Amino acid sequence: MKAKIKGHVDASKSRAFADRMRERNPSFEPDAFRQVTGTDLTASKIGYGSYRVDYRFDEHTATLRKAIQAGCNLIDTSSNYTDGGSETLIGNVLSDQISTGQIERSEIIVVSKVGYIQGQNLDEAMRREGEGKPWEEVVKYMDGCWHCIHPDFLADQWKRSSDRLQLDTIDVYLLHNPEYFLSDAHKRNSGANLADIRNTFYDRIYRAFMQMEHFVREGKICYYGISSNTFPSSKTDFEHASLQRCYDAACDAARTVHGNHGENHFKIIQLPYNLFEHAALSEVNNTINGKDMTVLEGAKTLGIGVLVNRPLNAVQGNQMVRLAQYPYNPELDYQRAINEEVKALDETENRLRSTLTDWGIFSQLSKSANSTLFYDLAQNLPRFMPRIQNRDHWEQIAQQYLIPLIHTYLGQTIEACQNAHKAEWQDMQGEYVGAINRLLSLVAGRFNRTASMQTGPISEALDQVLVGEERKLTLSQKALNFVTSSPGVSVVLNGMKRGEYVADAMGLMSVPAFTQPVQNLIKAIE
Secondary structure, three states, X not given: OOOOEOOOOOHXXXXXXXHXXXXXXXXXXXXXXXXXXXXXXXXXXXXXXXXXXXXXXXXXXXXXXXHHHXXXXXXXXXXXXXXXXXXXXXXXXXXXXXXXXXXXXXXXXXXXXXXXXXXXXXXXXXXXXXXXXXXXXXXXXXXXXXXOOXXXXXXHHHHHHHHHHOEOOEEEEEEXXXXXXXXXXXXXXXXXXXXXXXXXXXXXXXHHHHHHHHHXXXXXXXXXXXXXXXXXXXXXXXXXXXXXXXHHHHHHHHHHHHOOOOOOOEEEXXXXXXXXXOHHHHOXXXXXXXXXXXXXXHHHHHOOEEEEXXXXXEEEOOEEEEOOOOOOOOOXXXXXXXXXXXXXXXXXXXXXXXXXXHOOHHHHHHOOOXXXXXXXXXXXXXXXXXXXXXXXXXXXXXXXXXXXXXXXXXXXXHHHOOOOOHHHHHHHHHHHHHHHHHHHHHXXXXXXXXXXXXXXHXXXXXXXXXXXXXXXXXXXXXXXXXXXXXXXXXXXXXXXXXXXXXXXXXXXXXXXXXXXXXXXXXXXXX
16 A cells, blocks of 8 residues: 555645646636635636546546646545545555645645545445444435434445545545435435434434534544435425524534533535525524524534535536537438448448457457457347436446447457457457447537537526626536536535646636626526
8 A cells, every 4th residue: 555645735825826826827817726614725616527537547546636637636536436546546646646746735735535445445344244244324315325324334434435545634524415314314204203303313413523523623624514315305304404494413512522611623515506506695594503504604604614515516407417418410310320330330340250250369268257258239229228317327338338348359459469360450450449439429519419409508698697608618517607607615525537627617716716606607598
């Protein structure tokens, strides 16, 4: 295991990072960097969201480097993102950039989250149960997804996350969707009194916060908080997470751990907020200091910074709307072009299989238990295409399944052809890769067109109220600027797993806040 990076983010160093980036980028707006409410830290208004990034993909590694170079100094992850692969990627990039003097550890704010039991964590949880040593208070919400915020689980998970991140201090550590306890109780409909269920929920929060305060005292974290999808929901919602009650639990936890005069370190919350899901701005669901407030108003009043997630993935009714537009050819008959390309790819794969059989490659690889050499994409693609829901679903399938599988095909064949047929295989490989790229590009274009039919009217409606240069922004930049222009928001987290996403999102550092109240943009698309 690599030696961990010592230290943590520092107020003066985070300001120095911002100053250096402003000097490097004179076009940056004054609000490109902000003080995170409740702390003395300076953060870029765009944070790197790492929900789908994985250290096994070189492009993902490159995008984090690019984002930091472009001025991003807040990175958000979680123990369950790509089953730990996201944290590993971040640790690798930070270690490299710090060791080469490109950045200092004290300039970067690293946020991670804890609570989900999936993947490796689920395997470990089931192993412990089999040995009669289960983690306590596990919420078994559904097959493949359990949840826990018990102090013992938090201690176990901090160690694992710290190892993957290669950090001896995680700057901000958040409970990740603890409302799973409420969701599970609601689903089970146990008949228990809602007030009693909520009291149990906030008692669990209190005990988790005591562990967090111990982490602070031990130097393992600087601040803590909660990432919850239900902070913005109506206070009558069964699964609503009350900011006020969470804050009260933090005050109690600090007094228990540090004494009567101990200040709590509950300084950050994270929640969903976008053009369509704007309850954080509009839903009055907390009473703080005798005043009814929205969660954004409440966070500001209590001195708590707000990180926003899902700024571009809006849920409207039962449908997910991706607030972005992607290139496509409006003159092209995509389905006809895809059918023709599938037929051409099928012919190419048939020739590949026949040739590799003649060369003895298939029989050679069949002796390996790890062989997955089939070259059958053209046969399988039409079968699962009807089940693909939208552009994001397609991209997820392509990036996480199809492209890795193709790389496996090619890797196994290249290795098998090292001693014979090397030159012939290189020619065939070029033909195959070209056919694959053409097909994948056409499928992406088809979904891009469908998505644009949905999002085009949204962009046009926004342009009815935007003025001047604001109209020239991409739809995704308009949606991101809506969030960063909203009062009470410290940082908006955006997924940037592709280079063009980094350029688009970080371009917002040079864009001023909207000249009018953000409520006008909401009205424009209603």
